[in-house]
Amino acid sequence: MALGGGIAAVLCIPPAVSLAAGGATDFLLSxxxxxxASSTLTVAWLASSAVDEASGTRWASGAGVSGAGAGTEWLRVDLGAGQEVTRVRLHWATAYAKSYRIQLSDNGATWTDAYRTADGNGDVxxxxDLKGRGRYLRVLATQAAKPSGYSLWDVRAYGPGPASRVPESYKAPGAGVPPEAADLTAAPKKETAMELVSSAENSTLDWRSExxxxxxxxxxRGYTGGIVGFCSGTGDMLSLVTDYTSRQPSNVLAPYLPALRAVDGTDSHKGLDPGFPAAWRAAAKDPVFRKTQEDFRDRIYFNPAVRLAQTDGLRALGQFAYYDAAVVHGVSGLRSIREQTLRARKAPGQGGDEFVYLSAFLDARxxxxxxxxxxxxxxxxxxxxxxxxxDSNLDLIPPMTWQVYGDTYTINR
Incomplete structure (x- = not known):
């Protein structure tokens, strides 16, 4: 569908600048x-594909995420600064929205409709002649024409511009990096990473209390315990207790090693109940066990994840994203997610855009x-x-605020 111009007119528009009605220059902002995006079907159809200008790429929402395609999904573009938006061109794939809105926002939280329809028929x-202003533009799809959800080949926003430059912190390492930037291995950054993981694993920033x-x-996964959720069913709890016993042979957990070996790979408590939880809590009072947990965490999860992220040219946020993936999925799972992402996007170390690559990684994760x-x-x-x-916080610089499982956390230092 072409509104107010027709498909033929659209196809004649140069890629960067168009002429709107009345002869005024429209700059391509997006x-x-x-x-x-609210969801992504697979790593092959990323949210970033809708604004990359490539003819063969598109975004597709997660199948069935919102109830067989009948629910609400959205795609949001950060225009970099407040912009007046006078025109939006959408190129729908076969899975199009019957009802949708074009919305604008200054803060990404409060939205104003610039356009809405309940009679979409796909295509272009x-x-x-839209009227609205904001830093963020959102396509809010509320009713799908088909049960497969929504998919867009292209989203283009135009306005009097000129289009603002992407904030400096979106760029690859080496360009405009603030002095506070450092790898996740630096003590303050590592502390932030531990707090971020603890907010998800233990619902607290005080990871040392866990x-x-x-x-x-x-x-x-059986029992989950300790500072990053070591599990009796996934092998890392067994390895941790084995390491602890090599350092402190006469410890309260050593008698449970045969049972931990037996339940590895299962969710069974056989041989662990009823005394294992109490023994674990007692061991946590031992400085040697606490040090063993920290060393094991670093050796098995933190160090391999950060090294891999450094290889890919990622700064602190990307390094943390890899580390958190390793904690949940194991380093092998992290590598699998990374490989999926690299098939679709170049990492900064390969000359890719850091923001685009991380967006794709989080989609795949x-x-x-x-x-x-x-x-x-x-x-x-x-x-x-x-x-x-x-928030463009690729260097994990406080203050920062986020939510996990409905709880809000803030780091101000």
């Missing part, structure tokens, strides 16, 4: 800017989490890491 919608944490979460019932709640990605990414 191409290459940061973009987020060239919406002209050495004695232990419970069965009913996720099929969220898709992987949704495949496992125990981790289907993706808020540790969507309302934490994506929030920091959207």
């Amino acid at each position: 191409v290459g800017h940061p973009v987020l 919608d060239d919406l002209r 050495f004695g944490y232990i419970e069965d979460l009913g996720d099929g 969220a898709a992987e989490m949704r495949r496992e019932a125990a981790h289907s709640d993706t808020t540790r990605v969507d309302t934490a890491q994506r929030v920091l990414l959207n």
Whole structure:
């Protein structure tokens, strides 16, 4: 569908500048800017594909995420600064919205409709003579024409501009990096990373209070305990206790090693109940056990994840995103998610855009989490890491605020 201009007129428009009615110059505001979506079907159809100008790429919402395609999904573009938007061109794929809105916002939270329809018929919608202003533009799809959800080949926003430059912190390392920037291995950054993980794993920023944490979460992994959620069913708890026993042979957990070996790979408590949780909490009072947990965490999760992120040219936020993925999925799971992402986007170390690459990585990470019932709640990605990414905080510089599982956390130092 072409509104106020026709498809033929659209096809004659140069890629960067168009002539709107009345002869005024319209600048293309949206191409290459940061973009987020409510869901993504797979890593092949990323949110960023809708603003990359490539003819063969598109965004597709997660299938069935909102009830067989009948619910609400959205795609949001950060225009970099407040912009007047006079025209939006949407190129729908086969999965199009029957009802949708074009919205604008200054803060990404409060939205104003610039256009709305309940009679969409797909193809190309060239919406002209719009009136609205905001830094963020959102396509809010509320009713799908088909049960497969929504998909857009292209989203282009135009206005009197000129289009603002993408904020400096979206650029690759080396350009405009603030003096506070440092790798995640620097002590203050590492402390931030531990607090971010603890907010998701233990619902607190005080990760040092969680050495004695232990419970069965009913996720099929048996007992989960300690500062990053070591599990009796996934092998890392067994390895941790083995390491602890090599350092402190006469410890309260050593008698449970045969049982930990027996239940590895299962959710069974056989041989662990009833005394293991109490023994774990008692061991947590031992400085040697606390040090063992920290060393094991760094050796198995933190160090490999950060090294891999450094290889990919990622700064602190990207390094943390890799680390958090390793904690939940293991380093092998992290590598799998990374490989999926690299098939679609170049990492900064390969000359790619850091924001675009991280957006794609988080899309792939969220898709992987949704495949496992125990981790289907993706808020540790969507309302934490994506929030920091959207704030351009690629260096994890406080103050920062995020949410996990409905709880709000803030670091001010």
